[in-house]
Amino acid sequence: MSNKKIIALYVLPSLLLLAGLVYIPIFLTGYYGLMEWNGVGAMEFIGLDNYMNLLQDPKFWFSARNSFFLALFSTLSLILYLAVSLILAGKIKGKELLRKIYLIPMLLSSVAIAQLWIKIYDPNNGMLNSLLQTLGVDSPPAWLAQRETVLVAIFIAIIWQYAGFYIIIYSAALKGIPASLVEAAEIDGATPIQIAYKIKVPLISGVIKTTIVLAIVGSLKYFDLIYVMTGGGPNGASEVIASYMYNQAFGIKNFGYGSAIGFALLILALITTWGIQKLTASKNDSIQF
Amino acid sequence: MLKKRLGLLFALMLLVVGLVACGDDEDTSSGDNGSSGDNGSSEEEVVIDFMHLWPEGSSKQHNMIVQTIVDEFEAENENVTVEMEILGNEQYKEKLSVLGSSDDLPDVGMTWGGGFINPYVSGNMFADLTELDTDIFIPGTTEAYAVDGATYGLPLELNITPMYYNQAMFDEYGVDVPETLDELKAAITTLNDNDMTPITLGNRDAWTGSMWYMYLADRIGGPSTITDAISGDISFESEALIQAAAELQELVEMGAFINGTNGLGNDEAKGYFINEQAAMYLMATWDLPEWTTNEDNPQEFRDSIGYFKFPTVEGGAGDINSYVGGPGVGLFVAENSDVKDEAKDFVGYFVERWGEMSVTDAGVIPATKVDTGSLDLPQMYIDILNDLNEASNLTLYADVQMSAEAADVHLNMIQALFMGEVTPEEFAAAHEEALRAE
Incomplete structure (x- = not known):
C-alpha cells in the first residue's frame, strides 16, 4: 500500500466517529429545523417557516443579546486572567499554592458550581447579602430574582468557573518565554510592569488570540450555570441562546423550532469565529485549530 | 453545539436500547402464540x-x-x-x-x-x-x-394543596388561622411588623406561584373559573381572573412573600419553612411526610406544623372545600x-x-x-383524607391542564406578575392570546 492509503486507513476510524457523532447530527439538526415535530409521532415538513419565525422572534433576539453580552464580558475577563497569570509567573511567595487554588473551580462539575453560587446569592441567608448587611447595606438586592442583577450575578459565577482554565493556558505560555530575554531586560533596567507589558504579552499574543476565540465561541453556546441557577428566568431575563433552544425543544416539546435555534447558533458561532480570525490575523501568525 | 450533540447522541443510544427492547417483545409474543397454538386452551402463558x-x-x-x-x-x-x-x-x-x-x-x-x-x-x-x-x-x-x-x-x-403553617410562630405573634383573605392580609401585616417572613415561596420554577394564582381565581370566580378559561368556555380576560391577578400583585407588594422569591427554587423555599424562618408555605400533600414522619426534621418542629384550607375571598363565588391539586x-x-x-x-x-x-x-x-377508620396514620394524614372526602371540587394544576406552549406563557407571566412587569390586564391578555392560538 502506498503511504497515502495507509494514512487514510489510520484516519478512517476517527473520521467515522467524528462524522457519526458530530457532522451527521449537525446536518440532521438543520434538517429537523425544517419540520414541525413535537418529539413524539410524525414530523411534518414546513419548509423554512421555523427559520422565518426565528428571525421575527423577540425572545430569540433577546437571548442572542444576552449571549453577546456574555461573550463581551468573557473577553474582557481575559485581561483579568492574564494579569493574574503574569503575577503568578513572577517571583512571589506561595505562587504554587495560589495556582492550585485558582485551578479548583475547573475540577468541580458545573452543577456543583451552580449550587454553590445559588447558596452565595441566596437573598436572605446567603453569604454575599449577609456580608453586605454587616457592611451596612440596608436592603441588598435579591441577585437572581431581579431583572437588573441576574445577568451580572451569573456572569461573575461564570468568570470564576473559567478562571482556572485560562490561567493554566496563560501560565503555560508564559513558561515558554526564554528566561534570557527577561534577564536581559532586567539588566537594562526594565521594571516588572514594562517586562510584562512590552516583552511577555507580545510574545504570547498568538495564545491570547486563541483564548479570545475560545472565550467568545464558548460564551455563545454557554448553557450550564444559567440552566441550573435560573432556568433562563425570571420571566426570561437571563435566557441565552442555548437555554432558549433547550426550553423550546425539551421544555415545550417544540423540537423543530429548537433544532432551528440550534442551527442558527451554529451559524452565528461560525461567522463570529471567522470574523475574529479576520480581525486578528497578522502576517506572521495564523490561529491553528 | 456540544449540548445538542450530546442530546442527539443520548437520543441515539435510547433508540438503540428501545430497539433492543422491542426485539425482546417480539420474541416473547411469538413464543406465546406458539404455545397457545399447541394447547388451544384459555390457560395460555402470557407475559x-x-x-x-x-x-x-x-x-x-x-x-x-x-x-x-x-x-x-x-x-x-x-x-x-x-x-x-x-x-x-x-x-x-x-x-x-x-x-x-x-x-x-x-x-x-x-x-x-x-x-x-x-x-x-x-x-x-x-x-x-x-x-x-x-x-x-x-x-x-x-x-x-x-x-x-x-x-x-x-x-x-392524588395531591391537594393545603397551606402549612408554623403554629408556634402564629402563637408567638398572636396570629389566628385566617379564614378569609382579609384575615390572611392582617396576619401578613402582623408578621411583617415583627420582622418575620410571612410566606415562603420558591417561584423560580413558577408552578409554585401558579398555585397561589389558581386559588385566588377559584375563591373569587368560583371552582370552574380556571378550567373554563383554559378550555375556552369563558375568556381569560373575564373580571374574576383579572381581579385574582390584582390580588396576587397586592400580596406581593405588601411583602407577603419571601424576599427574592423569583430566584428561589422550591427546595430552597421549603428550607426557610423548615428552618422556621417563614410562617406559611403553600404546597401539595406530597410534602406531608416532611411534617409527620421524616426523622430528618426535629420532632419539635414537626409537632408545631399544622395546615389550613386556602382562605375564602369576601364576596367571591368560591368555596373553602375546593382544592387546587391533581393526580x-x-x-x-x-x-x-x-x-x-x-x-x-x-x-x-x-x-x-x-x-x-x-x-x-x-x-x-x-x-x-x-377508609381512615381502619388505618394507623399520623393525625395530619387522617385530617387530609377526611377533607378529601368532603372536597367539593378539585382543579387540576393550570400548567398541567394547558398545552406545553400555553403553560410556558403562563409560568413566565406568573413570574412577570410577581416582578411587577405586567399589569393584571396584560397578564390576562397574554393568557387569552396563548390559549386561543392553538
Missing part, C-alpha cells in the same frame, strides 16, 4: 411487560409495594408473568417518548395526566380504560386522564398490546391494591378512596 419509574434506590417503599402487588397478581393468575422494567423519572420520560414515536409502548406503563397524554391518545396508542373507571376513585381524579369522555389512564396518587402518575394500557385483556385485569388489580397499601407503606395519598 405482561410493565414499565415503571420507581427504582429501588430512590423510591424504596414504592418499589416494594409494586413488587408485592406483582407477586400477588402472579400468584392469583398462574399463567401470567409480569416482566418489569424500571427506570428513573427522567429516563422513563425519555424512553416513553422514544417508544411512543415508534408505536412500541410496553403493555402496561405509567403516564402523567393532563396535556401529557394528548399525543398518545391522538396517536391511538393508549387503550380506553373507561370500564375500569369505577366509583373506587375519588370524584374528579380520573378526569385528568380523560379525553372526550373516555378515560385513558388510572391515577395512583400524580397513573397507569395506561397500550392499545396495540397482544395481551390487552390481561393487562387491563392487571391494571384494575394494581390500582385497588395500591390504594390499600400506599398510604400506610409509602405515605402516598392514593386516588382511590381510603
Whole structure:
C-alpha cells in the first residue's frame, strides 16, 4: 500500500466517529429545523417557516443579546486572567499554592458550581447579602430574582468557573518565554510592569488570540450555570441562546423550532469565529485549530 | 453545539436500547402464540411487560409495594408473568417518548395526566380504560386522564394543596388561622411588623406561584373559573381572573412573600419553612411526610406544623372545600398490546391494591378512596383524607391542564406578575392570546 492509503486507513476510524457523532447530527439538526415535530409521532415538513419565525422572534433576539453580552464580558475577563497569570509567573511567595487554588473551580462539575453560587446569592441567608448587611447595606438586592442583577450575578459565577482554565493556558505560555530575554531586560533596567507589558504579552499574543476565540465561541453556546441557577428566568431575563433552544425543544416539546435555534447558533458561532480570525490575523501568525 | 450533540447522541443510544427492547417483545409474543397454538386452551402463558419509574434506590417503599402487588397478581393468575422494567423519572420520560414515536409502548406503563397524554391518545396508542373507571376513585381524579369522555389512564396518587403553617410562630405573634383573605392580609401585616417572613415561596420554577394564582381565581370566580378559561368556555380576560391577578400583585407588594422569591427554587423555599424562618408555605400533600414522619426534621418542629384550607375571598363565588391539586402518575394500557385483556385485569388489580397499601407503606395519598377508620396514620394524614372526602371540587394544576406552549406563557407571566412587569390586564391578555392560538 502506498503511504497515502495507509494514512487514510489510520484516519478512517476517527473520521467515522467524528462524522457519526458530530457532522451527521449537525446536518440532521438543520434538517429537523425544517419540520414541525413535537418529539413524539410524525414530523411534518414546513419548509423554512421555523427559520422565518426565528428571525421575527423577540425572545430569540433577546437571548442572542444576552449571549453577546456574555461573550463581551468573557473577553474582557481575559485581561483579568492574564494579569493574574503574569503575577503568578513572577517571583512571589506561595505562587504554587495560589495556582492550585485558582485551578479548583475547573475540577468541580458545573452543577456543583451552580449550587454553590445559588447558596452565595441566596437573598436572605446567603453569604454575599449577609456580608453586605454587616457592611451596612440596608436592603441588598435579591441577585437572581431581579431583572437588573441576574445577568451580572451569573456572569461573575461564570468568570470564576473559567478562571482556572485560562490561567493554566496563560501560565503555560508564559513558561515558554526564554528566561534570557527577561534577564536581559532586567539588566537594562526594565521594571516588572514594562517586562510584562512590552516583552511577555507580545510574545504570547498568538495564545491570547486563541483564548479570545475560545472565550467568545464558548460564551455563545454557554448553557450550564444559567440552566441550573435560573432556568433562563425570571420571566426570561437571563435566557441565552442555548437555554432558549433547550426550553423550546425539551421544555415545550417544540423540537423543530429548537433544532432551528440550534442551527442558527451554529451559524452565528461560525461567522463570529471567522470574523475574529479576520480581525486578528497578522502576517506572521495564523490561529491553528 | 456540544449540548445538542450530546442530546442527539443520548437520543441515539435510547433508540438503540428501545430497539433492543422491542426485539425482546417480539420474541416473547411469538413464543406465546406458539404455545397457545399447541394447547388451544384459555390457560395460555402470557407475559405482561410493565414499565415503571420507581427504582429501588430512590423510591424504596414504592418499589416494594409494586413488587408485592406483582407477586400477588402472579400468584392469583398462574399463567401470567409480569416482566418489569424500571427506570428513573427522567429516563422513563425519555424512553416513553422514544417508544411512543415508534408505536412500541410496553403493555402496561405509567403516564402523567393532563396535556401529557394528548399525543398518545391522538396517536391511538393508549387503550380506553373507561370500564375500569369505577366509583373506587375519588370524584374528579380520573378526569385528568380523560379525553372526550373516555378515560385513558388510572391515577395512583392524588395531591391537594393545603397551606402549612408554623403554629408556634402564629402563637408567638398572636396570629389566628385566617379564614378569609382579609384575615390572611392582617396576619401578613402582623408578621411583617415583627420582622418575620410571612410566606415562603420558591417561584423560580413558577408552578409554585401558579398555585397561589389558581386559588385566588377559584375563591373569587368560583371552582370552574380556571378550567373554563383554559378550555375556552369563558375568556381569560373575564373580571374574576383579572381581579385574582390584582390580588396576587397586592400580596406581593405588601411583602407577603419571601424576599427574592423569583430566584428561589422550591427546595430552597421549603428550607426557610423548615428552618422556621417563614410562617406559611403553600404546597401539595406530597410534602406531608416532611411534617409527620421524616426523622430528618426535629420532632419539635414537626409537632408545631399544622395546615389550613386556602382562605375564602369576601364576596367571591368560591368555596373553602375546593382544592387546587391533581393526580400524580397513573397507569395506561397500550392499545396495540397482544395481551390487552390481561393487562387491563392487571391494571384494575394494581390500582385497588395500591390504594390499600400506599398510604400506610409509602405515605402516598392514593386516588382511590381510603377508609381512615381502619388505618394507623399520623393525625395530619387522617385530617387530609377526611377533607378529601368532603372536597367539593378539585382543579387540576393550570400548567398541567394547558398545552406545553400555553403553560410556558403562563409560568413566565406568573413570574412577570410577581416582578411587577405586567399589569393584571396584560397578564390576562397574554393568557387569552396563548390559549386561543392553538
